[in-house]
Amino acid sequence: MAVMDIVADVPEALVSERIIRLQAVMQKEGVDAFLLTQNVDLYYFSGSMQNGYLFIPSTGDATFYVRRSVQRAKLETAVKVAELGAFRFFGETLAQHYPYLFGKESGLRIAADLDVLPTQLYAKLQETLGSAASCTIIDGSTYIRKLRMIKSPWEIGRIEAAAKVVSESLTAALHVLREGISELEWMARIEYELRIRGHIGLMRMRGFNQEITTGMVISGPAAAVPSYFDGPAGGLGLGAASPQSVSRSIIKRNEPILIDIGCCVDGYVIDQTRTAVLGKLPETLQRAYDASETLIAKAEEMMVPGAPCSKLYEAALAGCASANLSDHFMGFGADQAKFLGHGIGLEIDEWPVLAKGFDMLLEPGMVLAVEPKFTFPGLGVVGIENSYLITDQGARKLTQFKDGLILLP
Amino acid sequence: MAVMDIVADVPEALVSERIIRLQAVMQKEGVDAFLLTQNVDLYYFSGSMQNGYLFIPSTGDATFYVRRSVQRAKLETAVKVAELGAFRFFGETLAQHYPYLFGKESGLRIAADLDVLPTQLYAKLQETLGSAASCTIIDGSTYIRKLRMIKSPWEIGRIEAAAKVVSESLTAALHVLREGISELEWMARIEYELRIRGHIGLMRMRGFNQEITTGMVISGPAAAVPSYFDGPAGGLGLGAASPQSVSRSIIKRNEPILIDIGCCVDGYVIDQTRTAVLGKLPETLQRAYDASETLIAKAEEMMVPGAPCSKLYEAALAGCASANLSDHFMGFGADQAKFLGHGIGLEIDEWPVLAKGFDMLLEPGMVLAVEPKFTFPGLGVVGIENSYLITDQGARKLTQFKDGLILLP
Structure with missing residues (x-):
């Protein structure tokens, strides 16, 4: 199948640099990972605006979990792309991909862009992540806003x-x-x-x-x-x-x-x-x-x-x-x-x-x-x-x- | 000051009818009040899209708490309009206006349109309402979606x-x-x-x-x-x-x-x-x-x-x-x-x-x-x-x- 004319847009080096900056903030703030949910935030940190969640651990590689379109996301970003799959298993998937985080004894602190994430979806994310680890989703929107300034x-x-x-x-x-x-x-x-x-x-x-x-x-x-x-x-x-x-x-x-x-x-x-x-x-x-x-x-x-x-x-x-x-x-x-x-x-x-x-x-x-x-x-x-x-x-x-x-x- | 050409748009009788229907749902579901937050939901239940919160008790009159523009809201809706004032006192204001609800011994159940309300704002609303009464904001978005169908x-x-x-x-x-x-x-x-x-x-x-x-x-x-x-x-x-x-x-x-x-x-x-x-x-x-x-x-x-x-x-x-x-x-x-x-x-x-x-x-x-x-x-x-x-x-x-x-x- 021809997927014409779809190319990466944001330079790969710029995406890497942004992720590294966010990781530095997370390390300073004692946050274990950031879950980006909003289209503009996804684009900023991956170069792609496909429908999904971008998971950036405080150390290690990010993964873009995409619902749709996976094939398009792969052409738009150099970040690793994975299929989101069934939403209720998203927590388990993350635990498998990031054992060094989800295996922690103490509770995980995961930041998200809560200034824009709807409450209903927040509750669903909290539920699926919570099924995989003791985990709190905290408001990380100021980190994003400051970096993007x-x-x-x-x-x-x-x-x-x-x-x-x-x-x-x-x-x-x-x-x-x-x-x-x-x-x-x-x-x-x-x-x-x-x-x-x-x-x-x-x-x-x-x-x-x-x-x-x-x-x-x-x-x-x-x-x-x-x-x-x-x-x-x-x-x-x-x-x-x-x-x-x-x-x-x-x-x-x-x-x-x-x-x-x-x-x-x-x-x-x-x-x-x-x-x-x-x-x-x-x-x-x-x-x-x-x-x-x-x-x-x-x-x-x-x-x-x-x-x-x-x-x-x-x-x-x-x-x-x-x-x-x-x-x-x-x-x-x-x-x-x-x-x-x-x-x-x-x-x-x-x-x-x-x-x-x-x-x-x-x-x-x-x-x-x-x-x-x-x-x-x-x-x-x-x-x-x-x-x-x-x-x-x-x-x-x-x-x-x-x-x-x-x-x- | 002339506020030209601003008139009510949705017929007053239609707004009343919609509020009564929502109240019937609340009574059936054991919900004490509905707090509408999103612009389209505000328009549907009041006829005005000004910036604020529409509070509809399960019985009694609704109030549209408006940040801006109060004078424009008054021209657009027949629902009672009040100034929102300082957000952190919103819970207290509601308690004063609706003593028969906020004086309840048991916890209040207030529904909101959580499918669209951002999590950060939800948390702030929960805090100010919680300062006035034992109160839980629950997801009432399906009630809205069903009525609007x-x-x-x-x-x-x-x-x-x-x-x-x-x-x-x-x-x-x-x-x-x-x-x-x-x-x-x-x-x-x-x-x-x-x-x-x-x-x-x-x-x-x-x-x-x-x-x-x-x-x-x-x-x-x-x-x-x-x-x-x-x-x-x-x-x-x-x-x-x-x-x-x-x-x-x-x-x-x-x-x-x-x-x-x-x-x-x-x-x-x-x-x-x-x-x-x-x-x-x-x-x-x-x-x-x-x-x-x-x-x-x-x-x-x-x-x-x-x-x-x-x-x-x-x-x-x-x-x-x-x-x-x-x-x-x-x-x-x-x-x-x-x-x-x-x-x-x-x-x-x-x-x-x-x-x-x-x-x-x-x-x-x-x-x-x-x-x-x-x-x-x-x-x-x-x-x-x-x-x-x-x-x-x-x-x-x-x-x-x-x-x-x-x-x-």
Whole structure:
């Protein structure tokens, strides 16, 4: 049988290096093994996203137990692939393959990505593993999130490729932006441009109940409607069953058009925001837009290795206070989001977060989307968002689309 | 502050009826309350998808505890809305609001949708609820899945609206299907047509790690590549980080083009498959395509109230055996999917499932997508898929696009 065109994607050396790093964390934390369950985590640590469980012992070789498709997994990863077989025997299989772990007298501590693993499946895993050894599955999601924060040059290349796709797609779609088009219709055009350039159709998000496919185009008053979405702007959406992002609102002259879009190309996401206007922004909004540029410039300056994430958020709050815009920053009133930026990579909501209490220090290799925005109920949302790589020399912008308000006739 | 255009969507009477039905199940099962956590479940039982927890006691009024946006939730649901406040005090808040439950001597049994709730969040909920009462959170996901199986006339109307969107979009996109276009490019066009007609951008799927935005257009050998996706066909995809659905393969003459697409409009999904060919199918594939039409006709006949779901799958297997197509049914070899059809509604993978061991009986109000398909490695996939409502008079087809192989010059 021909299995055409399926090849390993993530370099084998990179996969090995990631596994070794995770093993070092496990050894330090006194964890015996890690069981990866989520598609993105599987891809990160094996290079394959087939359906199964990746078992990484704290010492020794990993095994990817695959339900489907075994033959495809073997082509995608250099990690050892085994058939998962009947789920209820998974514990026994592991005990046979890893006798030096499952033969331990004391109880086994196995970490898993419990921030995303559904409880029902967790219980089933606990049961089958528990049938083979005294064993506790503990939450290892912070280990994963911390490792994934630091991007390799190969990953930066992928993020840059996604940045190029967004830039080209927005440039192409701007040609059809006109008074009278609906947010939905123009977004459909942006999505078409993104898709033909390789966007996989959605941007993966780790947070429970959060959904994003390409972001949002929200204009005028519809942009300023509060929403459940964990971001500074939500949008009116298409009804209670899709209560965020684009609506059927018509784009009008002299109203801000917030274009907060991204894509996922070959696994990696990019996130950028530009504000456009057909005509001229009302003075209040122009002033707020200018403030967003000031804030992002300030953040660019501050993003050096060793800077605490929370300090960047504090600086932004101080900037808003002095510009008399505190009430409008990242949403309005009770619906303000409490951050300035977030990590991006395989998912759109990675670590670190530029937020209060997030005291982690910036390190070379981190990639962050910084998105100062201001919400004015009844008027709209304005702001800017760029993505940056932290380097020894400071922040390097990965976003390719040019900065500045997009003024259209 | 103007919160424009936000209105209740699900009729208030329908929400009340659903809550009363869930309460009846709780009373029968000896459960004290249900805590809904997932966005789709929240929408079903309240009409709102804002971020929070819906608490439904086995007797008495429900409360939707909302983190964000409280003001939007109040406009979307007639259920009582309260601010969630600090999460760690959620247990105490519940104890204050529901003293007749939390004052019980014996331990409280609170059900939740544990098939989707992440383990980490489950542990936090267990902790805050446990601080207020002796309390166990049990898995109530089957109650939800069973209630949601039976659609109301209002829901059928929404599914029909989605069926109309898919039918119109495919009709429009067929005008640009030509030799030499890539799967990706043609899919981008279908998605554009779906989107401008109100598709929310993704189809929700309950299964862990499963992703679907609009389905797949897969052609020739690229269609027959096995994948992790829990369906009869996977597709080559766009690389290891998106290993299913469309690829950059070029659509050629005399090869099958499997168009398995759907959309989500106002919350409800539809799922349909047609096979197209530019020219003529090879004889083996034409024969298999004809068999898929025979199988779906047989299923249509058998879909009457009282028929066991598993019998429909058995009948399809028998049909395949007599047509000598068993090895090709719903995938090939080790990668065969083991079902004939699945429920649809707010999610694409609802109950019931037409599969072995699924002995539930069909009932009026169920909506099923039936999708007999045949996979030929190196050649492609052919088949058909329609969605049906079970009525007292038998199966009523909801799919609007006309049946039959799409023959293009």
